[in-house]
Amino acid sequence: MTTLLSPEELEARLRDVGKRRYHSLHPFHKLLHNGQLDFGQVQAWALNRYYYQAMIPVKDSSILARMDDAELRRIWRQRIIDHDGHHEGEGGIARWLKLTDGLGIDRDYVTSLRGLLPATRFAVDAYVHFVREKTLLEAIASSLTEMFSPGIIGERVAGMLKNYDFVSKETLAYFENRLTEAPRDADFALDYVKRNARTPEQQEAAIRALEFKCDVLWVQLDALYFAYVDPKMAYPGAFVPQSSAPPARREA
Numbered sequence: 001m002t003t004l005l006s007p008e009e010l011e012a013r014l015r016d017v018g019k020r021r022y023h024s025l026h027p028f029h030k031l032l033h034n035g036q037l038d039f040g041q042v043q044a045w046a047l048n049r050y051y052y053q054a055m056i057p058v059k060d061s062s063i064l065a066r067m068d069d070a071e072l073r074r075i076w077r078q079r080i081i082d083h084d085g086h087h088e089g090e091g092g093i094a095r096w097l098k099l100t101d102g103l104g105i106d107r108d109y110v111t112s113l114r115g116l117l118p119a120t121r122f123a124v125d126a127y128v129h130f131v132r133e134k135t136l137l138e139a140i141a142s143s144l145t146e147m148f149s150p151g152i153i154g155e156r157v158a159g160m161l162k163n164y165d166f167v168s169k170e171t172l173a174y175f176e177n178r179l180t181e182a183p184r185d186a187d188f189a190l191d192y193v194k195r196n197a198r199t200p201e202q203q204e205a206a207i208r209a210l211e212f213k214c215d216v217l218w219v220q221l222d223a224l225y226f227a228y229v230d231p232k233m234a235y236p237g238a239f240v241p242q243s244s245a246p247p248a249r250r251e252a
């Protein structure tokens with residue numbers, strides 16, 4: 001890219017990345033939302049995604065540490081609070097564990113990360129390394145997938161509630177907060193990128209950063225697909241579903 005885009009043109013290019021590459025397009029998500037996965041496959045999704053959730057505040061702490069402007073830090077630190085909460089048992093990570101609890105996976109097993117697919121670990125770690133190694137502009141731009149997340153979250157919650165009797169509004173509560181947090185975070189990050197990508201090279205780098213992040217999300221679903229939907233081989237040590245159906249519900 002050699003010409004400087006207007007802020008509006010840059011925004012259009014960034015939105016176009018989502019239209020082409022966001023993980024809403026991945027076949028695994030279509031199966032998840034349309035009720036075409038069995039219980040064990042949904043468990044595998046929740047267990048692997050726990051690592052993404054757990055590392056988001058680590059990633060945001062790295063970004064925060066690179067900000068030399070107190071005003072910026074005051075805004076960015078809210079993301080860490082959203083995921084960690086102020087106290088034990090609060091925040092997004094705790095809410096994600098309510099989902100894995102609801103799906104009957106032992107908490108210690110989830111948080112031990114012993115059942116993770118290797119590609120989940122590598123993809124998530126790549127995101128953390130990216131924000132440490134690239135420019136602050138690229139680090140912030142890489143969070144812009146959140147521009148697209150309210151759409152997929154709405155689709156996911158409605159689809160899962162309709163199609164799986166082993167999930168409930170309570171177990172999916174994680175996503176409710178994201179519907180307000182994600183647009184707030186994405187609006188701020190988009191405004192930052194539009195104001196601070198002032199050369200064609202910086203604009204190109206911001207677009208590439210968002211593409212990279214789409215890849216981080218996409219390969220996590222590739223890994224789930226090849227391990228649990230169309231397995232050609234077992235992943236040594238990874239979580240093995242015990243059953244394709246949830247255990248029978250006991251009457252209270």
Ligand SMILES: O=C(O)c1cc(C(=O)O)c2c(n1)C(=O)C(=O)c1cc(C(=O)O)[nH]c1-2
Pocket residue numbers: 056092142143144145146147148149152153178217
């Ligand atoms: O459910 C989803 O599809 C989805 C997508 C994304 C995203 O697009 O990166 C995030 C989340 N959820 C999410 O819950 C979350 O906390 C989050 C933080 C970030 C980020 O890059 O800082 N993305 C996302």
